[in-house]
Amino acid sequence: DKAIGIDVGSTTVKLVVINEQKIIINKHIENTKPRIKEQVKKLIEKVKSDLKEENIPIISTGYGRKLVEDAKENLTEITCHAKGIYNALGFGGTLVDIGGQDSKVIVIDKKGRVLDFTMNDKCSAGTGRFLEHTAGKMEISVEEIGKIALNAKKELKISSTCTVFAESEIISLLAYGEEIDAILKGLHRSLVTRIVGMINSVAFTPPIMLSGGVAKNEAIKKMLEEETGYKIFLPKYPQLMGAYGAAIIAFEKYIKNSRGI
Amino acid sequence: DKAIGIDVGSTTVKLVVINEQKIIINKHIENTKPRIKEQVKKLIEKVKSDLKEENIPIISTGYGRKLVEDAKENLTEITCHAKGIYNALGFGGTLVDIGGQDSKVIVIDKKGRVLDFTMNDKCSAGTGRFLEHTAGKMEISVEEIGKIALNAKKELKISSTCTVFAESEIISLLAYGEEIDAILKGLHRSLVTRIVGMINSVAFTPPIMLSGGVAKNEAIKKMLEEETGYKIFLPKYPQLMGAYGAAIIAFEKYIKNSRGI
Numbered sequence: 001d002k003a004i005g006i007d008v009g010s011t012t013v014k015l016v017v018i019n020e021q022k023i024i025i026n027k028h029i030e031n032t033k034p035r036i037k038e039q040v041k042k043l044i045e046k047v048k049s050d051l052k053e054e055n056i057p058i059i060s061t062g063y064g065r066k067l068v069e070d071a072k073e074n075l076t077e078i079t080c081h082a083k084g085i086y087n088a089l090g091f092g093g094t095l096v097d098i099g100g101q102d103s104k105v106i107v108i109d110k111k112g113r114v115l116d117f118t119m120n121d122k123c124s125a126g127t128g129r130f131l132e133h134t135a136g137k138m139e140i141s142v143e144e145i146g147k148i149a150l151n152a153k154k155e156l157k158i159s160s161t162c163t164v165f166a167e168s169e170i171i172s173l174l175a176y177g178e179e180i181d182a183i184l185k186g187l188h189r190s191l192v193t194r195i196v197g198m199i200n201s202v203a204f205t206p207p208i209m210l211s212g213g214v215a216k217n218e219a220i221k222k223m224l225e226e227e228t229g230y231k232i233f234l235p236k237y238p239q240l241m242g243a244y245g246a247a248i249i250a251f252e253k254y255i256k257n258s259r260g261i
Numbered sequence: 262d263k264a265i266g267i268d269v270g271s272t273t274v275k276l277v278v279i280n281e282q283k284i285i286i287n288k289h290i291e292n293t294k295p296r297i298k299e300q301v302k303k304l305i306e307k308v309k310s311d312l313k314e315e316n317i318p319i320i321s322t323g324y325g326r327k328l329v330e331d332a333k334e335n336l337t338e339i340t341c342h343a344k345g346i347y348n349a350l351g352f353g354g355t356l357v358d359i360g361g362q363d364s365k366v367i368v369i370d371k372k373g374r375v376l377d378f379t380m381n382d383k384c385s386a387g388t389g390r391f392l393e394h395t396a397g398k399m400e401i402s403v404e405e406i407g408k409i410a411l412n413a414k415k416e417l418k419i420s421s422t423c424t425v426f427a428e429s430e431i432i433s434l435l436a437y438g439e440e441i442d443a444i445l446k447g448l449h450r451s452l453v454t455r456i457v458g459m460i461n462s463v464a465f466t467p468p469i470m471l472s473g474g475v476a477k478n479e480a481i482k483k484m485l486e487e488e489t490g491y492k493i494f495l496p497k498y499p500q501l502m503g504a505y506g507a508a509i510i511a512f513e514k515y516i517k518n519s520r521g522i
């Protein structure tokens with residue numbers, strides 16, 4: 001018996017298949033295309049035919065969750081992320097999820113229930129987009145920026161909080177001959193400061209768990225540890241927590257319950 | 262007798278010279294350079310030598326006002342803009358100043374005093390930068406966008422409020438084959454909506470007066486009239502209100518008063 005969770009985000013579509021042990025046996029990440037509905041339909045068909053099973057329950061989440069026609073239910077990202085991280089790590093605490101287009105902080109109790117949360121999808125300055133946009137100006141890939149910032153000796157303060165104004169600010173810092181690594185370190189600090197602001201706005205409970213596309217950025221993890229004073233825990237697949245949570249809920253609701261276990 | 266007002270903004274430096282009739286007899290607008298202090302010093306020297314006068318009182322305003330060494334005083338933009346528009350138009354009301362990097366709404370009474378104000382220099386989405394940044398993606402100059410938006414038959418709703426997210430949104434609208442003019446109209450609407458939000462946050466008094474670099478944009482003026490229901494008044498030099506106000510204060514304080522008039 002298996003279940004599928006699919007997280008349709010505005011930048012990427014993530015799909016996972018889990019087995020009875022709640023282990024991920026299959027995963028897919030692809031960029032979101034203009035015709036999301038067709039893209040998702042095709043992806044699900046492919047996965048089902050690869051598994052040679054037709055009746056796999058599916059739950060969808062994410063910004064485009066209502067476009068998944070085959071889903072039994074569409075659940076919010078908060079519900080699915082909480083479920084996913086709780087099952088991946090085995091304990092509660094405060095989940096910090098930093099994605100390319102949004103960021104969220106979710107407080108989860110010892111039983112996996114959501115106690116409090118906050119979400120930002122309105123201002124790019126508090127999301128991974130902040131780094132992407134500004135790093136783009138320096139012609140450095142998003143994959144590298146974390147390492148460069150981590151190894152920087154000096155750190156420059158970026159005073160603009162807006163992504164667009166920060167972009168102009170770094171252009172003039174570069175014109176003044178400032179070092180790229182010091183600028184990058186300052187940019188990371190700026191994002192972390194915003195995230196800490198979100199953490200301070202909820203009923204925070206340690207430990208801190210980190211997920212989302214930006215969780216792979218080592219500088220973000222380190223600075224978040226510095227700024228909060230708490231050790232940060234990462235799941236094995238930080239980008240898949242929403243899809244994983246959706247799959248677990250699908251399994252529990254449509255397989256386990258139907259068998260009366 | 263003459264006086265000089267200088268408005269040192271983050272994108273442009275504006276200088277005006279007025280005579281005894283408070284008429285602008287000399288004006289300069291130049292892009293702000295990295296070494297602002299030297300730039301301003303040179304500009305003032307040039308103006309003074311052109312006028313063949315050494316003792317002209319100077320007041321500075323704007324973000325870089327403290328970098329003007331020759332200024333007798335540095336005054337806030339709110340004070341100077343209010344003074345400038347009141348003298349330019351001859352009546353009070355609510356001044357909406359939309360610049361490239363900030364926007365402000367100032368309520369001015371019948372005697373020219375500031376009753377209330379609000380300012381935004383943190384979020385680029387409420388400033389001229391919003392249009393510049395997004396229009397840049399369409400390879401259209403800022404000078405043209407207003408006219409194109411004004412003549413658009415259709416208007417598309419831009420749902421992102423953030424400049425960066427709006428940029429991605431228009432890229433996908435273009436990919437879907439939507440018309441540039443309809444997109445531009447939607448972008449103008451988005452900026453106007455934010456400005457109306459600012460107007461609603463102060464103790465609004467009609468009429469509305471419009472200044473700043475964006476005042477020249479006809480679509481902004483028209484939409485602001487539509488959205489508020491009030492006729493909008495523009496001064497002859499919308500971009501110079503800060504510098505003009507500074508010059509008037511310099512004249513009143515250091516020439517008129519010193520003569521005991």
Ligand code: SF4
Nearest residue numbers: 123125162384386423
């Ligand atoms: S502050 Fe900047 S990044 Fe944030 S919403 Fe405004 S424009 Fe976007």
